[in-house]
Amino acid sequence: MITESNVLNPHQWVSQYADYLYLYAMMRINNEDTAKDLVQETFLAALEKVDKFEGKSTERTWLTAILKNKIIDVYRKRASGLTVNSAYEAEQETDDFFDEDTGHWKAKYAPQPIATIDGQDVLLKKEFNGILQMCLAKLPHLWRSVFTMKHLDDAAAAVICSELRVTQANFWVIIHRAKVSLRACLQKNWN
Amino acid sequence: MSYLNKILNNCKQATLLIEKKQFKKLSLREGIELHIHLAGCRFCRLYNKQSHMINDMMQQLYQDPLKNDLKLDEAFKAGLKARIEAGLKQ
Numbered sequence: 001m002i003t004e005s006n007v008l009n010p011h012q013w014v015s016q017y018a019d020y021l022y023l024y025a026m027m028r029i030n031n032e033d034t035a036k037d038l039v040q041e042t043f044l045a046a047l048e049k050v051d052k053f054e055g056k057s058t059e060r061t062w063l064t065a066i067l068k069n070k071i072i073d074v075y076r077k078r079a080s081g082l083t084v085n086s087a088y089e090a091e092q093e094t095d096d097f098f099d100e101d102t103g104h105w106k107a108k109y110a111p112q113p114i115a116t117i118d119g120q121d122v123l124l125k126k127e128f129n130g131i132l133q134m135c136l137a138k139l140p141h142l143w144r145s146v147f148t149m150k151h152l153d154d155a156a157a158a159v160i161c162s163e164l165r166v167t168q169a170n171f172w173v174i175i176h177r178a179k180v181s182l183r184a185c186l187q188k189n190w191n
Numbered sequence: 192m193s194y195l196n197k198i199l200n201n202c203k204q205a206t207l208l209i210e211k212k213q214f215k216k217l218s219l220r221e222g223i224e225l226h227i228h229l230a231g232c233r234f235c236r237l238y239n240k241q242s243h244m245i246n247d248m249m250q251q252l253y254q255d256p257l258k259n260d261l262k263l264d265e266a267f268k269a270g271l272k273a274r275i276e277a278g279l280k281q
Contacts, residue, residue, distance in 0.1 A: 014272040022263045047278045103201035111237045129252055151249045157214045176207045183241055
């Protein structure tokens with residue numbers, strides 16, 4: 001049975017889904033202009049494909065899937081040509097944190113307690129989120145994309161690797177480096 | 192340096208395993224190495240705790256209800272609607 005939600009009605013797209021798609025894009029791209037462009041491209045691409053819609057999903061799910069593919073394209077573009085270098089640089093930069101020979105923390109970077117995340121104060125936590133965002137913004141694009149796909153979409157490592165065209169081995173190096181720098185940034189800016 | 196000392200000193204490898212473990216099950220060997228390292232390294236025990244906390248906070252950050260206020264401006268939406276209507280006529 002075809003329900004009403006599984007029929008396309010492009011006249012209503014903007015009023016029904018534009019804000020939702022924009023929010024979806026902003027949370028993953030965090031750039032207003034790019035997010036707007038993506039919403040527009042999504043609707044235009046959807047128009048082209050209207051006759052291929054089979055009614056198997058809701059209109060919203062269908063549009064979101066188109067947008068999602070476009071977001072991955074952006075991730076790829078940002079990462080293209082950098083992938084090999086990024087992993088290499090990640091490896092080099094983790095050497096800043098760890099002793100070259102033994103791999104032990106360098107004294108300067110050894111983890112220290114971070115007041116808020118080790119405690120439970122709600123108000124402080126809110127303020128802390130601001131610093132977390134600032135530290136996230138400092139990460140290279142590729143690392144942030146990997147992080148976002150993991151934490152927002154709970155994507156599996158294998159999916160992220162194939163979508164961003166990163167090898168499994170490089171993937172762990174990037175995740176590791178991103179987390180170590182993020183943690184160090186939080187410690188430095190909060191304590 | 193003995194094998195055991197290598198494991199105990201290698202915080203770089205231990206923190207990598209801590210991150211990996213949050214994605215998938217470690218191999219038996221990796222699991223044992225991490226276990227041994229954490230037993231002897233208070234820095235990495237703290238890192239482990241903080242790493243999990245950071246993940247939780249990222250999750251919260253992305254689900255921040257404040258973000259629901261984020262909306263497209265009406266002018267942009269009107270332009271978008273016009274483009275779709277034009278596309279439909281073709």
